[in-house]
Amino acid sequence: MGLSPKAIELLAGKNLGHLATVMPNGSPQVTPVWVDHDDEFVLINTAIGRVKQRNVTRDPRVAVSLTDSADPFTKVQIRGRVVAQVTQGASEHINKLSHKYMGRDYPMRPQETRVILKIKPARISS
Amino acid sequence: MGLSPKAIELLAGKNLGHLATVMPNGSPQVTPVWVDHDDEFVLINTAIGRVKQRNVTRDPRVAVSLTDSADPFTKVQIRGRVVAQVTQGASEHINKLSHKYMGRDYPMRPQETRVILKIKPARISS
Numbered sequence: 001m002g003l004s005p006k007a008i009e010l011l012a013g014k015n016l017g018h019l020a021t022v023m024p025n026g027s028p029q030v031t032p033v034w035v036d037h038d039d040e041f042v043l044i045n046t047a048i049g050r051v052k053q054r055n056v057t058r059d060p061r062v063a064v065s066l067t068d069s070a071d072p073f074t075k076v077q078i079r080g081r082v083v084a085q086v087t088q089g090a091s092e093h094i095n096k097l098s099h100k101y102m103g104r105d106y107p108m109r110p111q112e113t114r115v116i117l118k119i120k121p122a123r124i125s126s
Numbered sequence: 127m128g129l130s131p132k133a134i135e136l137l138a139g140k141n142l143g144h145l146a147t148v149m150p151n152g153s154p155q156v157t158p159v160w161v162d163h164d165d166e167f168v169l170i171n172t173a174i175g176r177v178k179q180r181n182v183t184r185d186p187r188v189a190v191s192l193t194d195s196a197d198p199f200t201k202v203q204i205r206g207r208v209v210a211q212v213t214q215g216a217s218e219h220i221n222k223l224s225h226k227y228m229g230r231d232y233p234m235r236p237q238e239t240r241v242i243l244k245i246k247p248a249r250i251s252s
Contacts, residue, residue, distance in 0.1 A: 016193060016198050018144035018146075018156055018158075018191045019156075020144075020146035020154035020155070020156040020189065021154060022148070022152065022153070022154055023205075026148065026152060026185075026187070027148070027187035027189070027205065028146035028147060028148055028154045028156075028187060028188060028189045028205075029146070029189050029203075029205060030144055030145075030146040030154075030156055030189040030190065030191040030203065031191055031203055032191055032193050032198065032201050059152075061152070061153035061154060062154060063146065063153070063154045063155050063156040064156065065144045065156040065157055065158055067142060067158050069195075072142050072158065072227075075158050077155075077156065077157055079149075079153065079154075079155060101198075
């Protein structure tokens, strides 16, 4: 399935997402993330080696919760799986997100390898 | 362990939480929630029979992600478990939360049984 119009609207806006992944012992983990989309996929940019990246490499099942920063009753929850992890263009992508959320360049860390998590939605509710 | 001063500050503020639970198949689920605390526990009010309530009844391990509505870089992530589900006083509690977040009484649904999830933190990061 693709994204709903409401999911696209919230993902396109300056709204934080909260990404849930599964820890090695099966317990949940959730952290705030910048979000993007490309019509079919939710895009989240992280760095190789972070807990969430290690989790989705082992178990690609994730969930994302989003609310409109201007109206918390406008919300969407997405469950799906990470179908690809893309390093190519990921530094440019975090910079694009930095401009969306902070209006300036991302403070790149040379030791960090950025990666885009491509999430294919399986269930969307709002 | 108890809650950190920063966790208490964010839980006390008018900030949405995002509660992650585990579905029967082991995948994560995450939804926005109103939050409260009583110094030792994170308190979340839901209704009997909702997906999150059924999930924590089967597997009490949860995670909560919170950001300051005025400053998204002020954030806290809590992992822990639901150690009690309390129906006594839960209707009054959702009404208290309704006043905190909306400034008015909660629109009670007579067919709904409210329940307070008491979450004991095991790990807090920010």
